[in-house]
Amino acid sequence: MASHEFRTPLSVISSSAGLIKDYSHKLDETKKLKHLERIQSSVTYMTQLLEDVLLINKAEAEKLEFNPCPLDLVEFCRDLVEEMQLGIHTEHTIALHIDDSTQACWPQMNMDEKLLRQILSNLLSNAIKYSPAGSSVDFHLAYQHPRVVFQVKDKGIGIPPEDQAHLFESFHRAKNVGTIAGTGLGLAIVKKCVELHGGEIAVNSVVGRGTTFRVAIPLS
Structure with missing residues (x-):
């Protein structure tokens, strides 16, 4: 499966590069730019795929x-949302909701910052990717003794019931993703990172209405 995933973008790069090389004198600037953008997009996809495979x-x-260390989760989540919002080239917004009723009594939290970033950035990126432009993604953070709960909810295309049982398998993608780009590795990585924290991940989804992912990580 991985070889096929690499072959497709390589074909795009080869095709566009060949057209620019052989017909540069016949192509106007708009068409040249289109082929260069296709090459750039394919390189970006391959880079992400390679990182995910490794x-x-x-x-x-x-x-x-797995290197857990003391982490200010509220500050971490706020910074992550700000970073992702700046990197979004669409009309989506990420709404962070923090449970203020329990924030004052949160104990010391030790988590692997790098792996937690993998978990949350993958879930938020997917929520944005599979949601219509102009929609909002809700990101909830709450302390529910003895664990911390993260929830990412979108109003996107949803996941067919028959695909939900295979969501966390490498290279599996739901049948309704159409032409939306993706490696099929993000959720497999998320699950591995959650398990290293001793946590659990659950999904609730309805086709055409949206998806909610819930990650619960114990504080010990």
């Missing part, structure tokens, strides 16, 4: 490092 291979070989 990460999932490490996880499956049980060689993924």
Whole structure:
């Protein structure tokens, strides 16, 4: 499956580069730019795919490092949302909701910052990717003794019931994603990172109405 995933963008790069090389004198600037953008997009996709493959291979070989340390989750989530919002080139917004009723009594939290970033950035990126332009993604953070709960909710295309049982398998993608780009590795990586924290992940989704992912991580 991985070889096929690499072959497609490589074909795009080869085709566009060949057209620019052989017919540059016949192509106007708009068409040249279109082919250059296709090359750039394919390179970006391949880079992400390679990083995901290396990460999932490490996880499956049980060689993924787990280095928990004290972490201010509220500040971490606020910074992550700000970073992602700046990087979004669409009309989406990410709405962060923090449970203020329990925030004052939150104990010291030790988590692996790098792996937690993988978990949340993947879930938020997916929520944005599969939602219509102009919609909002809700990101909830709450302390429910003895664990912290993260919830990402979108109003996107939803996941067919028959695909939900296979969501966390490497390279699996739901049948209704159409032409939306993706490696099929993001959720497999998320699950591995959640499990290293001793946590659990659950999904609730309705086709055409949206999807909610819930991650619960114990504080110990």
